[in-house]
Amino acid sequence: MTVTAAGALPATPYDVAVVGAGVVGCAIARELARHPRLRIALIEAQDDVGQGTSKANTAILHTGFDATPGTLEARLVHEGHTLLGAYAARTGIPVERTGALLVAWDAEQLAALPRLAEKAARNGCHDTGLLGPEELYAREPHLGPGALGALHVPGESVVCPWTTTLAYATQAVRAGADLHLNTAVREAGWDGGHRLTTSRGTLYARHLVNAAGLHADTLDRALGHDDFTVTPRRGQLLVYDKFARSLVRHILLPVPTALGKGVLVAPTVYGNVLLGPTAEDLDDKHATGSTADGLAALREKGRRVLPALVEEEVTAVYAGLRAATGHEDYRITAHPGQAYVTVGGIRSTGLTASMAIAAHVTGLLAGTGLDLGPVREPEPVTVPNLGEAFPRPYQRADLIAADPEYGTLVCHCERVSRGEIRDALASTIPPRGLEGLRRRTRARAGRCQGFYCGAAVRELFERGTGS
Amino acid sequence: MTAARHVDVLVVGAGPAGLAAAARLAAAGAGRVEVLERETAPGGVPRHCAHGGFGTWTRPLTGPRYARLLTEAAERAGATLRTGVTALDWASGHAVLGTVGPGGPETVAARAVVLATGARERPRAARLVPGTRPAGVYTTGELQQAVHLYGQHIGTRAVVAGAEDVSYAAAGTLRAAGAEVVALVTEDPRARTGRARAQAARLYRGIPLLTSATITELLGRGRLSGVRVRHRDGRTTVLPCDTVVFTGDFVPDHELARRGGLVLDPGTRGPATDGAWHTSRPGVFAAGSLLHAVEPARTAALEGARAARAVLDHLAGAPWPGPGVPVLVSAPLRRITPNRVTPGTPPEHHLLRTGAPLSRPVLYVRQDGRLLHRARLGPGAAVPHRALTLTARWHDRVDPGGGPVRVSTG
């Protein structure tokens, strides 16, 4: 088990280097780690896995019902939905099968619903159904007035993006992959093998996977390809207090327009309600700030869909950047001559598709001459349950009886125990900051945002890491 | 679920309100009085307010000293304090709570429950302050605990959002932690604190006060690098800083109250209560900052003690009052407590807060257009940072079958 965050990188070449430890890169590393003969490096510029788009999205396990039929994305989202759904059940990643409702607010949108149902069927999603206003309001009693009907997509679900990424990375590392954090790739060179110049020295690899998310185009160009340009498309989101959770039962989607999927209202597995995202094309790949205009626009939309929502307190505000490329599909390309696979343009469906992308990319790598060798299923992992629909440690008398630390609550709003914080600090991929600890435990993520627990959590973190 | 353990009175929250109630109840022979506190030590918010300003005029105390005195009084009277125990939710029955602590989950049934769960400051997100999400963003509560309970490093240059008493306390804590206070920033035209306090900060400590100014954006990656401020004339400036503290703007910690389906008051967002601190749920009382975030600790303690009297009556078999008549306020008044009138339970007085300073205020109390009471307050009495008191002498004029009572300034 090797996770490094400082110091020199190993000098011996790896069989495969995966650049980018987002949900896609981690899934690829995990898939490759099923082949015990391979030496794998997972390289990440930031100090934790899942710090890019993977941590700040809408956390939906998509069916792919609205994908463009026939695209690679449509296929991988459809497969990924099944794969991740099953993996989550084995691993303890919380998934709530809420279903989605595409709500029509005018006659034109209502008229579009049957066509969307047909499209869904072409994407392998055969269980959708049209609802009239009466049934819609029976299912969603707090919906704002004026809705005319909806398309019900039962398979759409909500999932925890943080523990998904963490589970993949943990399993990869435990199966022998090396995770190198704080390792930004500055230059890439190919002369029969890959030579990556990084912020921590040079790393050699026979095969390379570019899963660098927003920066995949830059790395691709460094290797001589000019196939696509990533435009960061910012999505701002509001997370409402847990008291809002009872207001909504399904993922509430607008009927898609030419401008994109639009603003949704969705439950989160943590028991909150999400409102967002905005869609703003920017040119700064670091522009993850929220804006007054963005938040005002969201509240305006939210008020229409779920009027009672905006009366509740906001628990968090965040913004994520999706990797738009101007193409209506993923940009996954094998370059056999270079023993290189580009995994670019994984837009807003990468979380769902991650496992299917990993399987696809592994196949492409084999096509670039990688001898995968035998398969050995990695040891199963269990991630901490952050979901409210499943028993959390503080609710488990058996756990607390065996270890009272699970009954000692530190973060009151989110009911995080000292035992969970201790476990996170001792885990295979420990957090390197309070934000990382939050994504593993939810400590400091609640309505008080640290008023009560912030100092105590920081104390435990600093004591536990000696920082 | 485990079989319920029975106590006579269960108090949730060992802050000034809960401790004062428990002390009074235990001393009066209410039987087994138990206080649950989720923190590791009793005392509530004063525990980490290392500054003075607690106690009485004749006996000024620091927060921790005040917390200790209240704790000792409750223990001496015979109340049981259980720290590290969180009341999670209601179990079936009028006054049955599910709890968890290091000993595991438990169900506790009581003949009466007193909710004294306090209040918290709205954090940056709840105030919808846009920008990046850097480290170095605090509320006063977190700041005070970090500095006074854990001795943590804060930062070097800090901006304080707000200019009320608690904001000045935050500025003091920042200075104690070795940080320079760059400015206090408030949207109001003047500080919401006593003139002496505002002047001391400005003149003797050199802390600028920016009035009619709004923090519109947080800047910085990883660590805060500054806050953007918009002035009333539309000009914006950036104040470079590595720390910002969002102060004041308190909300009641009403999770248990809401989970229990208690009727809340629209002005306070805490449970609505009558003059004897009965909530809408039989057997459940409420006191302290939970009712009105935030008044001085002494007010919370007095309410706790008064609630104890009503709890004793309840234990002796007094019937639970009906919902009664709500008491509402009109702007610029913001809230009033108690905010229900039920027969036979007049409070000693009502407390009100105004949102804007009023020069020669007259308070009118009306029901269905009928004037019940009129009170002229002294000049300069009505400022947003201090509670106004209103007599309850008009209670016997309220028609129990009538509409809501409304308190206004015109």
Ligand SMILES: Cc1cc2nc3c(=O)[nH]c(=O)nc-3n(C[C@H](O)[C@H](O)[C@H](O)COP(=O)(O)OP(=O)(O)OC[C@H]3O[C@@H](n4cnc5c(N)ncnc54)[C@H](O)[C@@H]3O)c2cc1C
């Ligand atoms: C920064 C700051 C400065 C202040 N300065 C002054 C001052 O100088 N002078 C002054 O008079 N007042 C001051 N105050 C106000 C004073 O602290 C409050 O009036 C007082 O603390 C209110 O008492 P309380 O008992 O209602 O609430 P709290 O003191 O907030 O106590 C509530 C307690 O309930 C516990 N609790 C909540 N939910 C649960 C649960 N589910 N299970 C178990 N326990 C629970 C909490 O942990 C907490 O300990 C200040 C407040 C702040 C925040």
